[in-house]
Amino acid sequence: MSTIVRIGGKGEGVADDGRRAALAAPGDMLNDDGTLTPGLHRQTPPCRHFPTCGGCQLQHLDEDAYAAFVSDRVAGALAGQGLTATIRPAQISPPRSRRRATLHADGKGGKVRLGFTEAKSHAIVDITECHILAPDLFALVAPVRGLLQKLRLKGRADVHLTLADQGPDILVTGVKADGLSAHDAIVDFATAHRVARFAIDDGMGPETRWEPDAVTITLGGVAVPLPPAAFLQATPEGEASLVAAVREAIGDAPTTADLFAGLGTFALALPGRVYAAEGARDALFALKAAANRAQRLVFAEHRDLYRRPLTVAELDRFAAVVIDPPRAGAREQAEALATKASGVIAYVSCNPSSFARDAKMLCEGGWRLDWVVPVGQFRWSTHVELAARFVK
Template sequence: MTSDPTTDTIVRVAARGDGITADGRHAAFTAPGDTLAADGSVTHGPHHQTPPCVHFPTCGGCQLQHLDDESYSAFVTDRIASALDGQGLSAPIRTPHISPVRSRRRATLHAEAKGGRITLGFTAEKAHLIVDIKECWILDPRLFALVSPLRTLLKRLNFRRRADIHLTLADQGADILITGFAPEGLPAAEALTRFCEEHGIARVAFDDGLGPETRWEPDAVTITLGGVPVPLPPASFLQATPDGEAALTEAVLEAIGTPATVADLFAGLGTFTLAIPAKVYAAEGARDALTALKAAAHRLQRPVFPEHRDLYRRPLTVAELDRFDAVVIDPPRSGAREQAGALAASKTPVIVYVSCNPASFARDAKELCDAGWRIDWIQPVGQFLWSTHVELAAKFVR
């Protein structure tokens, strides 16, 4: 509290990005150290920075550009600590690793044709309005450089509706999947070819509701994971930044030590599988991702044993888990409730839990800790700079 009884000081930033005072008052776009007057007016403090992007705060791509580096790092830590506290847990939380500006290698933009012009960008916060971006401080410059050419391309393709544009940086260049629209006719095909040749596009695919149809892919598209080129299905899941992927992988490798056998659950394309120097059982429910991982591992004769397995309907049993020296699990945002019970009862020496949702992580961690496990440490990773989205890797031991 300040000495003035009519003002309150913002002490922390809540999970959804609002600043909070000690007595529970909320104020949007405030930073720790800002003061909130009784009439709702805000005086900025030492941790409030000038947002660098002209689209903030309208654009929903970022919610926290007004925080300086120190307070943003504290927000990432607090998101995890608060989720744990809600489950009656605590753990050593390391200094967050924050990805730098303009390093995002994948993003989904939204396009709309209206009034003879194409709007292309992120949606506004909690709205369907598309912000027509003229600059972006989070996208890799190689992806942002395609925004204006994509507007022109969509006009030439006679685009007249709303669609999503999924951008990914692959080894060969930009991989583009447009969903909700598919062009027709020879002029559209010629315009697409010119666009791809001019901008060095790796692949373009369209999905109008029947699955992705590739229209341009001169060379097979790959993404290198753990030093291994892996075939990249359209719009596959990847860690948001190479920097964040490296930080999470480093944490996983530190946590598992030098095991002979490892289970990688929700393995995806093999982000951790291919980096682990051991025999790895890889379970994944997405068939395209698992097929890509299997092909990459087989080509280089890596000791990887993939299985197509829905871990929600058929989680590994305790007997299966007990065969491994370490288990790595990286579930979707909903967590791994179905798998957590068997993990809690297993005798594997170490569990590494990678999460993109502190709330579902804390829920699953509670089940593990109640069964005698302990959180050795947590490494926060802020790949989605200036957003409320937080990731982490945690080591569990008996």
């Protein structure tokens, strides 16, 4: 018999003798036959679909154990690169707070199923409850299922849900909706459920079928045009935690470079003059239009930072740098940042492992990792985000 002491990166319990067990919680006893005796940090999962549904992996952990897992993921990634830092308390988004999610659908046997897929499988869990989606989004699940039935969905489709300023924004990919009956079904659905926008992508790009008012998302107090299925921080609470950490990290910097700027989550919340680089044209144009309309001191440039990272000479023009790369991190950009002469860096990451790799390059270049804020906005999942401050 051994004791589960922590949760591994894939959500499995790790015992003090090195054994691993699925669906274990810290404090559980792992018996010799592989069964578990529940401990103090195990809770009853709130959702009937757990653990089959792949939307959550850790509903069996209580609040303390889940927060500890989020922090441990960051500490473990840093330790793997030989780094240490002050790790602040994890910022955890509450249940039913996700404002952005992608559900999967299929129409096998004349019946439409809609939900998340099972873990390590393409099988769809036809959800009838969800404890992570914002209520306004979950309220659309059954109606969207009915709409796809009317559209005679035969294969697989993805349903991208986002809560915009005007209400739910829906993009359905992998489905054709041709003809008058399909048009009428979409309009009736959008009207009945006060949908802000409904778009279809059959492989040729999003085609808006319903948008009575221009759809926006407010970032930094500015209404930004929202492209269909655009990247957005998963919860308002998660966004607020990351923005607060970034603002604290750079202080009153008069000039800042915001790299991988997206729609402007950070650029529009920063003081002074901001240079914003982004490779996705739709996001860049949305940020540029919003900044110009609000008369913010933001210069937005279309730039692929993987192919053309900022040079050291360019970086040295800025007192601060904010960087928020995709999951792969930003190895090429980090190499240039490592030799930047001075200033401060706020690094936001959705992957502790790639962050730790880049952080090691920065530290070897003379930067000091001051602190890290772990953020768990994908509640009950193994997906962990963070914000960190480097000074030189």
